[in-house]
Amino acid sequence: MINEKTWDTIVEAFPKLLDYGVRITVPLTAASFAFAMVIAIAVAMIRYANVRGLKQACRVYVWIIRGTPLLVQLYLVFYGLGHYFHVNEYVVAIAVFAINEGAYMSESLRGALESVPKGQVEAGYCVGMSYFGIMRHIVLPQALRTAFPSLWNSLISLLKGTSLAANITIIEMFREAQIINGVKFEPLALYAEVAVIYLAFCSILTLVQRVIEKRLNRFGGVK
């Protein structure tokens, strides 16, 4: 199965795949995650604080996003809206990934916010802090600490999910593997290779997670 030609294909493809991984997959992940984080914090805070009107809107958002496949969402925006408006594939990818993962992350964060003891908020009020001051300095940092493993999970899931961007004309790591396969016709070797690179990326993220968690615990953290 692995003859010299296959091996050559693997070796030749490696720098190209890695290049697309570092240049496209990683930035796509980072940008999507950053926006997803902003969405998640906003949505979770609105639901935590029971903001009338907005709270229902947030619930509908989470309901729709969690109830439809990511690939369908990508198609809907890129090909659906793209049919009528000019859309940029990178903007669509980042927006859809962020909106999608943001829904899941908002749920973990909401749970974490609600797990912060009420006494923390009361103590904040009693020393004279405002609601936003308490959120910013006390409740949100503690909730982010609690939600950290699950938020990191979302990051890892996003990294792998960016491979779906291949469906909307973005050449990222997986699409590049498809393209090389079109020339070399070594599907098993090439898709296995790209899988290993994804695995390596995710492993690095897992290591980083361990370092961060250790640090969070060292700084007292919330048990």
Place this chain on the structure above:
Amino acid sequence: MLLEIKNVHKTFEGPEILKGIDLNVEKGDVVAILGPSGSGKTTFLRCLNFLERADSGEIVFDGVRCDLHTARKQQIAEIRRKTAFVFQNYNLFLNKTVLQNVTLGLTDTARKVPKQAAEETALKALEHVGMADKAKSYPNQLSGGQQQRVAIARALAVQPEIIYFDEPTSALDPELIGEVLAVMRRLADEGMTMLVVTHEMEFARNVSNKVVFMDGGRVIESGPSKEFFESPKQERSREFIRSILNKE
């Protein structure tokens, strides 16, 4: 009169917890609020700082009148600025160091104290409770007694006109109660006005100058501590003192 409290009522779904509580506090008073559990002591204290919204009632703080039911944000903030609260389970900010716990109330509130000045004040307050050497620790690295002393420093740092204590030693292991009571006794000696919900009879008798005995959402008896313990007027008070003394 520093604080006049009039006719506080509070109902949680169902029974009425507070059935009209009145209390007057002079500057420098140390008032112990006693009573069996479920008598409404804690709810009463929490109403004074708007941690619970009373159904009705009024306070006159330093000459400023404030309705406990209808008070607006601005009024609440004003009352809270003059007061501090020490909780049964300390409620130190878990993600902040000891020092930050004390400075937050100075820097990130309407007080707007510059950081450096706030840290000096905070360290002084921590020294006062014997916790300055733990300034860089996090709450969960401290014993309960130490946490409560930091909580008292946090209360002191904002220079309140009165400190409310809600059963400050009830969550502590017996061997840690003494260190917290010692700090409270020192504050009392220095003239700090304190309103203390407590089960510590020794504190009520020897440190506080006034006692309020509550039962069933009413004040049964109130007066100078000495009188209360030596010649209680109400049968219910006598019963309570007897039962406590028997336990001790």
